[in-house]
Amino acid sequence: MSILGNRVLRVEDPKLLTSGGTYVADVRVPELDGAAHITYVRSTIAHANITGMEVDEARQAPGVLGVFTAADIDLGVPPLLPMFNQAMARPLLADGVVRFVGEPVAVIVSERPEQGADASELVWPDYDPLPVIVDPMESARDEVLLHPAAGTNVVLALTYGEDPNLFDGCEVVVSEDIVNQRVAVVPLESRSAAAAWVDGRLWQWSSTQNAHGVRDVLAGQYGLDPAAVRVIAPDVGGGFGAKIGVTPEEVLLGWLARRVGRPVRWSETRSENMVAMGHGRGQWQKIEIGGRRDGTVEAYRLTILQDGGAYPNMGALLPWLTRVMAPGTYVIPRVEVASRAVVTNTTCTVAYRGAGRPEATAAIERAMDIFAFEVGMDPVEVRRKNLIPADAFPYTTATDAVYDSGDYEEALDRVLEGAGYQELRAEQARRREAADVVQMGIGVALYVEITAGPTAGSEHARVVVDVDGSATIYTGTSAHGQGHDTAFATLVSSRLGIPMDKITVVHGDTDLVERGQGTMGSRSLQLGGSAVFEAAAEVITRATQIAARLLEVTPGEIAFDDSNGAFRVAGGDEPGVGWPDVAGASKFDGTPLAASVDFQASEPTFPFGAHLAVVDVDTETGQVRLVRFVAVDDAGRILNPLLAEGQRHGGIAQGSAQALLEEVCFDADGNPVTSNLADYAAISATELPSFELIAMETPTPINPLGAKGIGESGTVGSTPAVQSAVVDALGHLGVRHLDMPATAERVWRAIQDAPSGKGA
Amino acid sequence: MEMTLTVNGTSHTADVEPRTLLVHHIREGIGLTGTNVGCDTTSCGACTVLLDGQSIKSCTVLAVQVDGQSVTTIEGLAGADGTMHPVQAAFREHHGLQCGYCTPGMVMAAVSLLAEQPNPDERAVREGIEGNLCRCTGYHNIVQAVLSAASAQEGGS
Numbered sequence: 053m054s055i056l057g058n059r060v061l062r063v064e065d066p067k068l069l070t071s072g073g074t075y076v077a078d079v080r081v082p083e084l085d086g087a088a089h090i091t092y093v094r095s096t097i098a099h100a101n102i103t104g105m106e107v108d109e110a111r112q113a114p115g116v117l118g119v120f121t122a123a124d125i126d127l128g129v130p131p132l133l134p135m136f137n138q139a140m141a142r143p144l145l146a147d148g149v150v151r152f153v154g155e156p157v158a159v160i161v162s163e164r165p166e167q168g169a170d171a172s173e174l175v176w177p178d179y180d181p182l183p184v185i186v187d188p189m190e191s192a193r194d195e196v197l198l199h200p201a202a203g204t205n206v207v208l209a210l211t212y213g214e215d216p217n218l219f220d221g222c223e224v225v226v227s228e229d230i231v232n233q234r235v236a237v238v239p240l241e242s243r244s245a246a247a248a249w250v251d252g253r254l255w256q257w258s259s260t261q262n263a264h265g266v267r268d269v270l271a272g273q274y275g276l277d278p279a280a281v282r283v284i285a286p287d288v289g290g291g292f293g294a295k296i297g298v299t300p301e302e303v304l305l306g307w308l309a310r311r312v313g314r315p316v317r318w319s320e321t322r323s324e325n326m327v328a329m330g331h332g333r334g335q336w337q338k339i340e341i342g343g344r345r346d347g348t349v350e351a352y353r354l355t356i357l358q359d360g361g362a363y364p365n366m367g368a369l370l371p372w373l374t375r376v377m378a379p380g381t382y383v384i385p386r387v388e389v390a391s392r393a394v395v396t397n398t399t400c401t402v403a404y405r406g407a408g409r410p411e412a413t414a415a416i417e418r419a420m421d422i423f424a425f426e427v428g429m430d431p432v433e434v435r436r437k438n439l440i441p442a443d444a445f446p447y448t449t450a451t452d453a454v455y456d457s458g459d460y461e462e463a464l465d466r467v468l469e470g471a472g473y474q475e476l477r478a479e480q481a482r483r484r485e486a487a488d489v490v491q492m493g494i495g496v497a498l499y500v501e502i503t504a505g506p507t508a509g510s511e512h513a514r515v516v517v518d519v520d521g522s523a524t525i526y527t528g529t530s531a532h533g534q535g536h537d538t539a540f541a542t543l544v545s546s547r548l549g550i551p552m553d554k555i556t557v558v559h560g561d562t563d564l565v566e567r568g569q570g571t572m573g574s575r576s577l578q579l580g581g582s583a584v585f586e587a588a589a590e591v592i593t594r595a596t597q598i599a600a601r602l603l604e605v606t607p608g609e610i611a612f613d614d615s616n617g618a619f620r621v622a623g624g625d626e627p628g629v630g631w632p633d634v635a636g637a638s639k640f641d642g643t644p645l646a647a648s649v650d651f652q653a654s655e656p657t658f659p660f661g662a663h664l665a666v667v668d669v670d671t672e673t674g675q676v677r678l679v680r681f682v683a684v685d686d687a688g689r690i691l692n693p694l695l696a697e698g699q700r701h702g703g704i705a706q707g708s709a710q711a712l713l714e715e716v717c718f719d720a721d722g723n724p725v726t727s728n729l730a731d732y733a734a735i736s737a738t739e740l741p742s743f744e745l746i747a748m749e750t751p752t753p754i755n756p757l758g759a760k761g762i763g764e765s766g767t768v769g770s771t772p773a774v775q776s777a778v779v780d781a782l783g784h785l786g787v788r789h790l791d792m793p794a795t796a797e798r799v800w801r802a803i804q805d806a807p808s809g810k811g812a
Numbered sequence: 813m814e815m816t817l818t819v820n821g822t823s824h825t826a827d828v829e830p831r832t833l834l835v836h837h838i839r840e841g842i843g844l845t846g847t848n849v850g851c852d853t854t855s856c857g858a859c860t861v862l863l864d865g866q867s868i869k870s871c872t873v874l875a876v877q878v879d880g881q882s883v884t885t886i887e888g889l890a891g892a893d894g895t896m897h898p899v900q901a902a903f904r905e906h907h908g909l910q911c912g913y914c915t916p917g918m919v920m921a922a923v924s925l926l927a928e929q930p931n932p933d934e935r936a937v938r939e940g941i942e943g944n945l946c947r948c949t950g951y952h953n954i955v956q957a958v959l960s961a962a963s964a965q966e967g968g969s
């Protein structure tokens with residue numbers, strides 16, 4: 053029986069549980085012997101000209117091997133993505149101007165980490181303050197320019213479906229200004245990297261989601277052939293999108309290693325991570341929705357102002373994905389999206405779990421809620437009325453996305469039934485009637501998102517069977533908690549009949565894996581897994597030919613048994629040959645028994661689902677408690693429910709965290725006020741319930757596994773569901789909208805200011 | 813300062829700078845890198861170890877403060893024959909870890925919790941691990957794992 057679809061326990065776990073993982077800071081290899089330590093000195097001011105920098109004292113400090121500033125660095129400025137205004141490019145160390153608190157202004161190389169920390173206190177930059185822009189609206193006015201050479205603060209402006217008459221003929225039009233606030237990514241392992249020059253090649257260990265991407269960036273920066281750079285991603289302690297790119301702190305390591313003639317190690321502190329790695333979200337949105345009094349939606353306009361932070365990064369590109377997913381799960385004939393991304397004197401924004409799609413979903417789901425509120429219908433019924441019907445797939449939206457497969461109404465029905473929606477509404481009515489101090493809120497959100505996108509993706513895999521009958525899988529994906537070793541070994545085991553414990557998965561080493569695009573955008577199983585799956589099939593084809601030769605029959609007469617890996621003459625009762633025989637024969641012929649595949653998808657895929665959140669709101673204190681969370685997530689065919697559920701749990705927690713309590717804040721001078729884990733409210737176990745997951749599988753035709761991405765869905769659906777539940781708890785007071793996060797203070801104020809007076 | 817620390821049953825005497833945190837002594841001085849560092853404000857619990865059987869955050873204790881005491885880290889939890897501790901086994905069985913970075917600390921916190929409260933309910937488990945952040949699992953499976961380890965211990969004792 054195939055093990056596909058079963059709850060196979062992870063092969064990664066025994067090591068992680070008994071000796072701990074090997075993260076970059078744990079790597080002990082001869083190439084890093086005697087490594088020096090890197091400490092960055094960071095700007096303490098959000099916007100200023102640097103008029104001088106006193107470093108002599110630091111250079112004399114104990115254990116210091118070198119102190120460097122922008123004037124010393126002879127590496128080029130990394131180019132921005134081609135669609136951005138190139139005059140906003142970021143130097144590796146601040147060069148004459150600092151633009152956010154946390155920007156590196158100098159770097160110290162020392163024998164021991166604490167010596168670097170000590171010496172950093174002895175670097176004295178002179179700053180001449182410049183006006184600080186924290187608010188993206190203010191930035192968009194272009195009165196103060198962060199990058200004067202760019203002539204504007206706008207990084208990228210996009211419009212789609214522009215139509216001044218969008219709402220003509222609508223009986224009802226409602227609008228709301230909403231904020232999808234900036235949040236911190238908080239992978240539990242902060243950024244960490246190490247560099248060494250080994251026989252003229254640059255070796256870099258990196259806590260990254262994309263080893264090959266890091267290699268290519270480093271090769272470009274150092275003017276090296278990619279083959280002259282080796283990037284190794286050992287165990288990686290979470291990424292969530294923030295470890296896709298390569299940050300200046302990491303780029304500089306090779307230069308520093310060369311300069312001091314020693315390998316170097318760098319691990320940032322959490323407080324550095326909170327201001328310098330990059331933040332997620334940060335969209336100011338205006339939603340306008342119009343339609344008929346019977347609940348039919350006819351037109352939708354989304355206007356986005358994206359906070360890009362001080363230098364353009366992935367964050368500035370997110371409105372593009374938000375645009376694609378703007379209409380969500382609904383038939384909306386007319387959709388307009390206009391976006392601008394601007395720079396501000398804050399930490400750069402980057403991809404964070406969902407990256408552009410949670411923002412789209414939050415917007416359209418808020419829009420459906422306020423529309424329902426306005427026409428006086430149950431928000432669930434308004435949604436149902438406008439859902440894309442199950443027989444409409446593949447479905448092309450007004451924003452030109454082609455949704456591959458889906459059944460949104462079924463997802464909605466399952467979540468309502470699983471949660472007991474009618475009973476919940478009855479309980480809510482009872483509490484409202486009784487004017488209970490603790491009121492109940494119910495939020496329902498539907499989502500559809502794009503995975504392995506935004507354009508058709510591809511990924512590489514190589515499967516090798518050795519003469520001892522073991523198999524090795526080389527994949528271009530780069531797991532950091534997702535369990536690819538288990539998932540891919542399961543795929544190969546089920547195809548080749550080789551037991552799991554004889555299969556090794558290799559990833560995240562550019563010397564061992566020929567090419568790859570890493571793990572992000574919920575792409576790995578559907579692209580990387582499909583490549584593995586097809587490579588395994590090719591290995592069988594090759595092996596069958598060899599087996600036929602060994603058994604002196606034609607390949608067509610060979611029957612392969614995928615339960616035990618035996619090749620037999622069909623219909624005969626001879627024992628046949630196994631993997632060691634065919635792999636041995638192949639090796640004897642001079643070629644290893646192997647196949648390489650680059651799987652190319654024709655389109656992205658569109659997982660979907662329905663989430664329902666129940667909250668208790670204490671109307672006297674404003675305290676919100678998430679008491680239930682019910683989720684239907686349909687990511688096509690599920691390879692391993694254990695892994696898929698884990699992804700859903702993590703996503704739901706992160707999405708709920710944004711709705712409930714997480715927010716990155718700066719004061720008016722650009723000082724971060726949430727710059728460590730004591731001040732930033734990263735969600736803990738007590739703030740969440742256990743989650744009630746409901747299964748649903750609508751396969752996609754896009755890949756041989758029928759699988760869509762599951763890594764980000766939880767985040768996409770949960771944020772609007774929880775937000776909606778909080779607003780719903782106050783709906784009877786006349787509250788129509790409340791921005792995130794639903795802190796006690798914000799909720800309490802909304803109750804005080806509510807049209808129907810204080811409390812229930 | 814010379815100090816002696818027993819780690820996972822082995823005694824280590826070393827000259828340690830007074831400002832060295834226990835976690836750095838364990839990782840760099842003794843060379844056991846299973847214990848991780850996730851923050852600098854005593855907030856995340858990634859560094860949790862057992863000190864004379866009780867969980868502590870080893871980033872918040874100076875090494876010299878625990879001179880003469882005994883520490884257990886993730887590397888010392890499984891039996892000598894490699895058999896996982898019931899909490900480790902339950903984490904695997906219930907998929908209570910993904911990237912694994914919080915895991916050593918989380919497991920140690922759970923071991924300590926169950927020593928104090930052999931029969932916790934879900935709320936007690938959530939409160940017991942409140943000082944340990946996990947960014948991957950949403951805590952759901954960690955809670956399941958701890959509850960199941962509790963009943964396994966119950967059944968076994």
Ligand code: FES
Pocket residue numbers: 848849850851852853854855856857858859860869870871872
């Ligand atoms: S590293 Fe000790 S609590 Fe975070």
Ligand code: FES
Pocket residue numbers: 240289290533908909910911912913914915945946947948949
């Ligand atoms: S498993 Fe990644 S932080 Fe817990």
